[in-house]
Amino acid sequence: MTFSVLQLGWQSLNGSWFEHVLIHSCTVSPAALLANLLTPGIHAFASDDVLQSPHGGLDILNGCEGLEALFLLIAAFAVAPLSWRRRMQGVALGVPVVFVVNQARILTLFYAFRASPQLFDALHATVTPIAVIVLMCCYFYAWLAHASRHSVAENA
Numbered sequence: 001m002t003f004s005v006l007q008l009g010w011q012s013l014n015g016s017w018f019e020h021v022l023i024h025s026c027t028v029s030p031a032a033l034l035a036n037l038l039t040p041g042i043h044a045f046a047s048d049d050v051l052q053s054p055h056g057g058l059d060i061l062n063g064c065e066g067l068e069a070l071f072l073l074i075a076a077f078a079v080a081p082l083s084w085r086r087r088m089q090g091v092a093l094g095v096p097v098v099f100v101v102n103q104a105r106i107l108t109l110f111y112a113f114r115a116s117p118q119l120f121d122a123l124h125a126t127v128t129p130i131a132v133i134v135l136m137c138c139y140f141y142a143w144l145a146h147a148s149r150h151s152v153a154e155n156a
Contacts, residue, residue: 003075010067019062023049026099027065031106038107051110058110066102069132073098076140082147090143094136101135 013019028046035044035051044053051058073094077087105128113120 001075002078003071006071006074007068010071011062014062020049022067023060023062023065027102027106028060031060031103031110034103034107035110044110051106053114056114058106058113060106064106066098066105066132069102069136070095070098072133073136073140080140080144082144086147086150090140090147093143094139097139098136101132105132 024046028049028051031051032044032046035042035053042053042055044051046052047057049060051060074091077090077094080087080090082090108128109120109124112123
């Protein structure tokens with residue numbers, strides 16, 4: 001239920017200024033900065049919702065910004081057998097984790113598109129979505145293990 005409410009809320013903002021800010025300023029612009037840091041000769045830049053370079057670009061559409069992974073994480077923490085404090089801490093730390101994982105996914109797709117459209121298709125359609133989910137599950141599991149160790153120590 002939590003995931004559905006968050007996802008429907010996000011989809012209702014399709015085409016809004018908030019969507020533009022989130023995709024351009026919080027997703028595409030940092031990806032361009034990272035691409036230029038990793039490969040200075042690439043001359044990447046953010047052009048609206050496109051991670052662009054002289055040799056091609058990557059459209060970052062609604063759904064590419066990583067919010068679905070964050071919504072899944074929030075939904076998982078909403079039902080986790082943890083105190084509300086530990087849940088909120090897990091979500092708060094999870095936001096930058098999702099951001100970093102999604103930026104890595106975008107950069108992987110950006111470089112793959114430039115190298116091989118076939119590789120891009122496989123990565124975009126199958127590999128990177130699964131990788132993001134697996135990494136979020138690993139983070140969630142690690143947080144549960146960490147929180148349970150600390151709650152046992154606090155109750156001892």
